[in-house]
Amino acid sequence: MAENKHRDIAASILPLVGGAGNVTSVAHCMTRLRLGLADRSLVQEDPLKALPAVMGVVDDDTYQIVLGPGAVARVTPEFEQLVAEGRPAGPADSAADGSAPAAGTGGTSAEDLAARGAAIRAERKQRNATPVKLFLRRIANIFVPLIPALIGCGIVAGLNGLLTNLTGTGHLTWAAPLVPALAAIASGFMSLIAVFVGINTAKEFGGTPVLGGAVAAVIVFAGVSNVHVLGQKLAPGQGGVLGALGAALLAVRIEKWCRRWIPEALDVLITPTITVLVTGLVTLFGLMFVAGEVSTAIGTGADWLLSAGGAPAGFVLGGLFLPLVMLGLHQALIPIHTTLIEQQQYTVLLPILAMAGAGQVGAAIAVYFRLRRNASIRKTIRSALPAGLLGVGEPLIYGVSLPLGRPFVTACVGGAFGGGFVGLLNQLGDSVGSTAIGPSGWALFPLLDGNKPLGTVVAIYAAGLLAGYVTGFLATYFFGFGKQMLTDLNRAPQEASGGGAVADPAAALVHETPAEPAGAATPAG
Structure with a gap:
């Protein structure tokens, strides 16, 4: 019943802000539904303010509808779903349902x-x-936004390696102080990549991004070396991005469970606390160890595949990649x-x-x-x-x-x-x-x-x-x-x-x- 209530609220808001076609972005903070709108003249502000669930509106860089703590976190995903369902099909969708010319009906031009x-x-x-x-x-949507940083830091790492070789052989000695600086720039992102994976995972699967980042941050925290699992100390970063992915997915599930059962008045205090506490404990005493073993197996498997398979393995991988993409x-x-x-x-x-x-x-x-x-x-x-x-x-x-x-x-x-x-x-x-x-x-x-x-x-x-x-x-x-x-x-x-x-x-x-x-x-x- 609660889910239907929040969907009804979202459904009553959507036509009053110009419909799905007028919404360009959807986000929320602690109390407000924040909308990017293509044409704000389409907003029917007086009927919007008259809705029982709406406490007020703020016309700022985004159009903000005040719904209150707890309620906004439940209404936002319903609103996003309605927007996605209400948008018209794009060219690819039209082609898929038969509106595009049939394949092979044209001539031989480009x-x-x-x-x-x-x-x-x-x-x-x-x-x-x-x-x-x-x-x-x-899963790809989680990692693809990280690619620009991976590219930038990767190129800086390459430049740093080249500079290290030159300064080590007596060339460009004046640039020696740049080596540790470039190393820090190249390595900073990679040392915290688990946090970004956690943020993106929570966002992609309908949770609160910062909570996903918070539970993933446990993995890279230096203090985890004081935690013992099965008689062994944990190592900072153990489990890496796979551990962060698992932790954030678990956090999303726990957060959604809390949203269903915790009263709205207590949601802002209890939901994040339970989410971080339970997920953090599971991560420390289970996920980090398991993900660490899986990560090690991936590295070992890749090395074995190419060292043992060599040309045949490369032949298969290079030849089948495009069909794999298909x-x-x-x-x-x-x-x-x-x-x-x-x-x-x-x-x-x-x-x-x-x-x-x-x-x-x-x-x-x-x-x-x-x-x-x-x-x-x-x-x-x-x-x-x-x-x-x-x-x-x-x-x-x-x-x-x-x-x-x-x-x-x-x-x-x-x-x-x-x-x-x-x-x-x-x-x-x-x-x-x-x-x-x-x-x-x-x-x-x-x-x-x-x-x-x-x-x-x-x-x-x-x-x-x-x-x-x-x-x-x-x-x-x-x-x-x-x-x-x-x-x-x-x-x-x-x-x-x-x-x-x-x-x-x-x-x-x-x-x-x-x-x-x-x-x-x-x-x-």
């Missing part, structure tokens, strides 16, 4: 391929809406990358997965040379290729290779050979890793690290990219097109558009398109 790519993207979005994939997407399962790798960076200062998996983008670039170049008379598709490739070289593969995937079909498969072959090369070198003792997640392609060069001098690491990664480019190009050039498909795609525009020579020039696209649609091309998703 616009036709782009329309088909959009339809495939919409189909993928609809197909990926399974509980497991939606959960993985939420299924939405690549998001499960983000916490693994983060754990490896936290443990080893770099993730050895990302450079191998980045080879998938290299295969895609090689395939696109081959398409460019094979379709000499198709100016439209060649123009698309010219405009999308620079982004592809920097690791942004969506324009090439959705605009070129995926709608064409076979070139997408041959792109995966290129990624497999690039990944196999890097995996082989890893097996031989030359580890190549990335200090951050997100970038790939050429954009990954500033973030490279490994167990050998930086020049060696860069050379191995560059050679892997070259292997991906060349193999993707050759595989696509010789095996990426059927004979009839190649003929149709190279017809003059007037022939393809209605000269009678081709009954259905798009038929080749339909017959050779992979069954599974694809997603984002970058390793971070």
